[in-house]
Amino acid sequence: xxxxxxxxxxxxxxxxxxxxxxxxxxxxxxxxxxxxxxxxxxxxxxxxxxxxxxxxxxxxxxxxxxxxxxxxxxxxxxxxxxxxxxxxxxxxxxxxxxxxxxxxxxxxxxxxxxxxxxxxxxxxxxxxxxxxxxxxxxxxxxxxxxxxxxxxxxxxxxxxxxxxxxxxxxxxxxxxxxxxxxxxxxxxxxxxxxxxxxxxxxxxxxxxxxxxxxxxxxxxxxxxxxxxxxxxxxxxxx
Amino acid sequence: xxxxxxxxxxxxxxxxxxxxxxxxxxxxxxxxxxxxxxxxxxxxxxxxxxxxxxxxxxxxxxxxxxxxxxxxxxxxxxxxxxxxxxxxxxxxxxxxxxxxxxxxxxxxxxxxxxxxxxxxxxxxxxxxxxxxxxxxxxxxxxxxxxxxxxxxxxxxxxxxxxxxxxxxxxxxxxxxxxxxxxxxxxxxxxxxxxxxxxxxxxxxxxxxxxxxxxxxxxxxxxxxxxxxxxxxxxxxxxxxxxxxxxxxxxxxxxxxxxxxxxxxxxxxxxxxxxxxxxxxxxxxxxxxxxxxxxxx
Ligand SMILES: Nc1ncnc2c1ncn2[C@@H]1O[C@H](COP(=O)(O)OP(=O)(O)O)[C@@H](O)[C@H]1O
Ligand SMILES: [Mg+2]
Numbered sequence: 246x247x248x249x250x251x252x253x254x255x256x257x258x259x260x261x262x263x264x265x266x267x268x269x270x271x272x273x274x275x276x277x278x279x280x281x282x283x284x285x286x287x288x289x290x291x292x293x294x295x296x297x298x299x300x301x302x303x304x305x306x307x308x309x310x311x312x313x314x315x316x317x318x319x320x321x322x323x324x325x326x327x328x329x330x331x332x333x334x335x336x337x338x339x340x341x342x343x344x345x346x347x348x349x350x351x352x353x354x355x356x357x358x359x360x361x362x363x364x365x366x367x368x369x370x371x372x373x374x375x376x377x378x379x380x381x382x383x384x385x386x387x388x389x390x391x392x393x394x395x396x397x398x399x400x401x402x403x404x405x406x407x408x409x410x411x412x413x414x415x416x417x418x419x420x421x422x423x424x425x426x427x428x429x430x431x432x433x434x435x436x437x438x439x440x441x442x443x444x445x446x447x448x449x450x451x452x453x454x455x456x457x458x459x460x461x462x463x464x465x466x467x468x469x470x471x472x473x474x475x476x477x478x479x480x481x482x483x
Numbered sequence: 484x485x486x487x488x489x490x491x492x493x494x495x496x497x498x499x500x501x502x503x504x505x506x507x508x509x510x511x512x513x514x515x516x517x518x519x520x521x522x523x524x525x526x527x528x529x530x531x532x533x534x535x536x537x538x539x540x541x542x543x544x545x546x547x548x549x550x551x552x553x554x555x556x557x558x559x560x561x562x563x564x565x566x567x568x569x570x571x572x573x574x575x576x577x578x579x580x581x582x583x584x585x586x587x588x589x590x591x592x593x594x595x596x597x598x599x600x601x602x603x604x605x606x607x608x609x610x611x612x613x614x615x616x617x618x619x620x621x622x623x624x625x626x627x628x629x630x631x632x633x634x635x636x637x638x639x640x641x642x643x644x645x646x647x648x649x650x651x652x653x654x655x656x657x658x659x660x661x662x663x664x665x666x667x668x669x670x671x672x673x674x675x676x677x678x679x680x681x682x683x684x685x686x687x688x689x690x691x692x693x694x695x696x697x698x699x700x701x702x703x704x705x706x707x708x709x710x711x712x713x714x715x716x717x718x719x720x721x722x723x724x725x726x727x728x729x730x731x732x733x734x735x736x737x738x739x740x741x742x743x744x745x746x747x748x749x750x751x752x753x754x755x756x757x758x759x760x761x762x763x764x765x766x767x768x769x770x771x772x773x774x775x776x777x778x779x
Contacts, residue, residue: 305693325698332695345687347501359490360696 254278254314255412255443256302261311263297263467271297273467275311279445281411284438286454287447289464295447296340298464299414302445303335304328316411333361336410340417340447342401344389350376350400351385357408375403379429394421402430406437413437415446419453431457494704495711501683502676506708509676510716513765516665517720518727521757523658525724525749530651532747537644541621545607545628546635550576559607559631566627567620568612575606604635618648669716669761673709673768680705681776692779702773709769713762720761721754 256279263272271294279285287295300306301313304320313320316331323331336357344353351372358368376382379399389397398421405413413434419427431453438444448454454461463470499506551559551574560572575583580603611624621644625637681688688701728748749757 303693329692329695329697332693335695337693343690345690347687356691357694359493360691360694360700362490365489 253280255281255316256445257312257314258298258301259312261301261308261313263294263301263306264309270467272301272308275467275469277462277469279443281443282438282441284434284444284457284459285446286457286459286461287445287464288449288451288454288461289470291449292466293464294467295449295464296416297467299337299416299445299447302412302414303332303337333357333408334410335412335414336405336408337414338398338402338405338416338418340420342389342397344397344400344404346388346390349386349388350381350392353389353400354404354407357404357410361408363408371407372403375406375433378433379403380426395423395426398422399426399430402433406433409437409440410442412443413445415444417448417450418446419448419450427453491700491703491707494700495707498680498684498704498708502679505676505679506712509672509712510719512668512672513712513716513761514719514723516661516668517717517757517761518723520658520661520665521721521724521749521754522727523654523661524753524757525728527651527654527658528749528753529746530647530654534644534647534651537647541611541639541644543609543611543621543625543628543637543639545609545631545637546604547606547633548604548635549633550605551607551633562631563607563609563628567624569609570612571608571610573608575608577603577605580605607631618644665761666764669713669764670768670771673712673765674772676712677705677709677769677772678776680708681772688777688779698779701777701779705773705777706766706769709765709767710762712768713765714758716765717758717761721757724749 256277258275258277261272261275262270264270275294275298287298289295297306301308301320302315304315308321316334318327318331320328320331345356348356354372354375355368358371363371372385376385379402381396381399381403384392384396384400389400392400398418402415402418405415415434418430418434422430434442434444434446435457444459446453556574559574563569563572584603609628611621621639625639628634628637691701725748732746
């Protein structure tokens with residue numbers, strides 16, 4: 246996780262600061278480099294800055310200071326057109342889901358695929374697969390607000406995963422899920438990762454990141470705590 | 484391409500579903516504006532045509548005190564021609580006038596038997612050249628003819644022509660006004676309807692934006708919405724005009740104004756122009772709203 250790896254990194258932060266007005270410092274001089282195909286758990290207490298970091302990657306928020314590069318683009322100097330192309334490469338499952346209440350589950354999951362002009366038949370097959378995989382059979386035509394929190398969460402994850410994104414950002418993906426459904430989500434993520442997706446999963450649930458062998462980055466008050474990440478593969482131990 | 488189109492049509496349909504009430508109101512307003520404008524424009528065109536027809540066939544009659552001897556006629560012809568080009572000049576003596584009247588009366592002509600030729604004035608009929616179409620020019624010509632030696636008065640049915648001309652001017656004003664109204668309703672009504680769509684779909688547009696939807700993906704459905712308002716609105720307006728036209732024509736055939744004037748529908752290029760301009764106006768309306776209210 247050092248800056249030298251930047252040549253091959255798909256996501257790179259250099260000294261990124263994020264201050265929410267008026268003076269909430271969410272991230273402080275954060276630098277990181279994540280290579281394609283990596284899995285990274287972003288941990289830390291609530292309020293540590295996990296969500297902020299993910300939002301900076303998908304350009305939902307702009308950094309107050311510092312440089313962010315995603316898929317070879319400097320997000321500070323990118324044209325709108327390229328920005329949208331980068332965003333199409335990112336699937337994000339938001340902590341607050343951001344599902345559209347007026348649309349059905351099916352239409353919600355279809356959105357990223359419609360944006361990229363995926364053929365309707367492909368969309369249908371993919372959605373059916375995701376609904377099956379995430380234990381959401383028969384929910385296709387229901388509006389999200391009729392679903393439980395756990396179900397809504399899985400719909401959000403299905404939408405993030407729909408387009409086989411090269412980068413998948415999941416913000417507390419198991420926050421509302423029981424053990425079995427968490428496992429379904431982990432399985433889907435693992436499957437995407439095997440196909441090449443870079444995964445960044447923000448979670449404060451130790452069960453999740455301890456159960457899966459991957460590196461963890463711990464945030465505390467907007468800064469990385471360096472004890473865990475020197476040797477990524479062993480970071481999953483005690 | 485096909486794919487893009489179907490996706491964008493789905494989006495457009497979604498938009499229409501959310502705000503159909505307002506959409507319908509706008510559609511009706513656009514239709515009415517197009518109907519009103521094209522109705523007055525139709526009347527205007529027909530009046531102008533009729534005016535032109537009448538001016539073309541105009542004839543000025545100079546009533547004289549006395550017959551003009553044949554020897555003096557070339558002098559008159561020369562004088563008249565020096566003022567304006569003329570197709571034809573006919574001199575009519577008292578006897579000619581009487582003969583003509585008798586001919587017109589036909590069988591009843593014998594009531595004239597007891598009369599001498601003296602009671603009908605002699606006249607000169609002047610048929611001006613075709614280029615003399617404006618009312619003002621005809622008037623000037625008529626004033627000139629009145630100064631010819633022996634001229635009593637000049638007639639050319641000017642009351643009737645004047646009235647037609649004023650009426651045409653009035654209709655022209657109404658055409659301009661209703662045209663302005665059409666511009667306003669098409670642009671602003673459509674613009675405010677699109678604004679409503681943007682507002683009602685703001686959450687969705689925002690999420691589509693952060694999911695990476697391109698600018699055109701977000702804007703196309705809104706532009707198509709305006710375009711559809713224009714196509715359907717002006718289509719309905721013109722169709723209504725067509726039915727109205729046929730209804731009026733079937734009601735008012737027979738003697739009278741309609742049989743003198745050849746009453747015809749808007750020529751196809753004009754119809755197409757109204758259609759295209761309305762569509763452009765409505766599309767402009769939606770673009771205005773996109774510029775103003777779509778924040779991405
Ligand atoms: N939109 C915002 N405006 C102001 N402060 C914010 C906003 N979003 C997050 N914060 C603050 O930034 C800090 C980091 O928040 P967040 O990134 O959501 O942390 P986490 O996801 O780790 O819980 C917190 O103190 C939070 O209150
Ligand atoms: Mg968070």
